[in-house]
Amino acid sequence: MRVHVLGSGGREHAMGWAFKKCGFEVHFYPGNAGTKRDGVNHPYKGLDALKDLSEDDLILPGSEEFLVEGVANLKKNVFGPVREAARLESSKVFAKEFMKKYGIRTPRFEIARNPDELREKLKRFSPPYVIKADGLARGKGVLIVSGEEEALEKGSKLINGQLIEGVKGPVVVDEYLTGEELSAIAVVNGRKFSIFPFVRDYKRLMDGDRGPNTGGMGSWGPVNIAESLLGKIEELFDRTLWGVEMEGLTYKGFLYLGLMIHDGEPFILEYNVRSGDPETEVIVAMNPAGFVETVLSAFRGEMKKLEPKCYAVDVVLASQGYPDTPLKGKEISLPEDGLIFFAGVEERNGRFVTAGGRVLHCMGTGATKEEARKRAYELAEAVQFEGKIFRRDIAS
Ligand code: AMP
Numbered sequence: 455m456r457v458h459v460l461g462s463g464g465r466e467h468a469m470g471w472a473f474k475k476c477g478f479e480v481h482f483y484p485g486n487a488g489t490k491r492d493g494v495n496h497p498y499k500g501l502d503a504l505k506d507l508s509e510d511d512l513i514l515p516g517s518e519e520f521l522v523e524g525v526a527n528l529k530k531n532v533f534g535p536v537r538e539a540a541r542l543e544s545s546k547v548f549a550k551e552f553m554k555k556y557g558i559r560t561p562r563f564e565i566a567r568n569p570d571e572l573r574e575k576l577k578r579f580s581p582p583y584v585i586k587a588d589g590l591a592r593g594k595g596v597l598i599v600s601g602e603e604e605a606l607e608k609g610s611k612l613i614n615g616q617l618i619e620g621v622k623g624p625v626v627v628d629e630y631l632t633g634e635e636l637s638a639i640a641v642v643n644g645r646k647f648s649i650f651p652f653v654r655d656y657k658r659l660m661d662g663d664r665g666p667n668t669g670g671m672g673s674w675g676p677v678n679i680a681e682s683l684l685g686k687i688e689e690l691f692d693r694t695l696w697g698v699e700m701e702g703l704t705y706k707g708f709l710y711l712g713l714m715i716h717d718g719e720p721f722i723l724e725y726n727v728r729s730g731d732p733e734t735e736v737i738v739a740m741n742p743a744g745f746v747e748t749v750l751s752a753f754r755g756e757m758k759k760l761e762p763k764c765y766a767v768d769v770v771l772a773s774q775g776y777p778d779t780p781l782k783g784k785e786i787s788l789p790e791d792g793l794i795f796f797a798g799v800e801e802r803n804g805r806f807v808t809a810g811g812r813v814l815h816c817m818g819t820g821a822t823k824e825e826a827r828k829r830a831y832e833l834a835e836a837v838q839f840e841g842k843i844f845r846r847d848i849a850s
């Protein structure tokens with residue numbers, strides 16, 4: 455069995471690395487300068503080009519676009535949901551209506567399809583206002599604003615396609631909830647699921663959770679949560695998969711619940727139909743062979759639990775200007791040792807250069823969180839490139 459990983463980020467590198475470590479032949483579409491060390495990179499020429507891959511192989515999509523495009527409709531050997539089920543991520547309107555229909559706890563919401571409707575619906579909420587674009591918006595589709603006028607102005611622009619390039623259409627107005635955020639990621643096959651150890655992700659650019667939202671500046675795990683909360687999260691997965699079945703769909707693959715723990719109760723803010731980035735890097739580093747076994751078992755419909763073997767910390771090195779206009783083309787110098795997953799890196803004339811916002815994931819593992827943290831930061835300090843930025847408070 456060969457493994458074909460779709461995508462080009464740190465998450466895809468981490469997954470491919472784990473499979474390679476377990477003796478599998480790994481192919482990346484398109485991969486990056488780092489994935490070449492762990493397998494074969496192929497240019498990504500669209501889904502049709504994957505049609506001829508052997509049915510005995512495993513296709514592992516990293517990011518959601520492949521699933522939304524329908525790779526699991528095209529091939530049976532994909533560990534990921536079909537296009538219709540991927541709507542849980544690709545349409546917030548679908549996801550919210552789905553949760554309402556099946557009694558799954560999510561913040562109270564309204565849908566507005568035009569500015570007049572938005573004006574009227576906003577009156578049913580109090581500040582701050584949360585407005586979400588319906589479709590995929592590369593992490594930019596959620597507005598949180600304090601004034602009603604500003605909410606109406608920005609929300610109307612979002613509806614009319616004037617706020618984010620390529621994003622247009624209905625919006626969800628959500629009740630603003632306070633609390634602690636938590637991601638829960640599971641492998642799923644039909645109604646069966648197995649939740650990975652919990653990982654904390656740091657979404658804001660700067661220390662102390664300040665600055666703009668990013669794809670994620672670091673992560674660590676395993677995070678312990680109370681038994682009672684775990685039970686409530688299991689119930690959310692269970693109800694979701696029941697709803698999916700009631701809709702006449704089948705689900706296979708990763709399922710990620712973006713949660714807000716409000717007054718001890720988990721509310722689903724969003725679904726993702728893939729694993730997280732940078733959560734996957736930490737999940738893999740906590741037990742690479744266990745990750746491979748858990749995914750392969752779930753693919754076959756036999757669920758196994760992934761037990762962490764150590765603590766893991768991921769410190770993301772980003773390039774100055776991230777998330778809007780990262781500096782690119784700067785040469786990278788790497789230490790000889792240490793586990794690093796590559797993201798926005800290209801190879802030019804035999805040298806690694808920066809090619810994206812998130813550049814490298816510096817991993818540390820250890821018997822304690824502090825040990826793992828120390829190793830990740832030693833690595834983060836040892837890597838050199840012009841414009842290197844990173845948070846100093848990951849796992850602190
Ligand atoms: P989402 O893409 O829906 O997960 O939203 C992105 C981020 O916006 C979340 O990680 C939260 O920090 C914030 N957010 C989304 N919905 C809400 C809400 N109803 N109340 C408070 N914060 C929210």
Ligand code: GLY
Binds near residue numbers: 669726729731732733
């Ligand atoms: N780390 C957030 C995400 O993968 O969506």
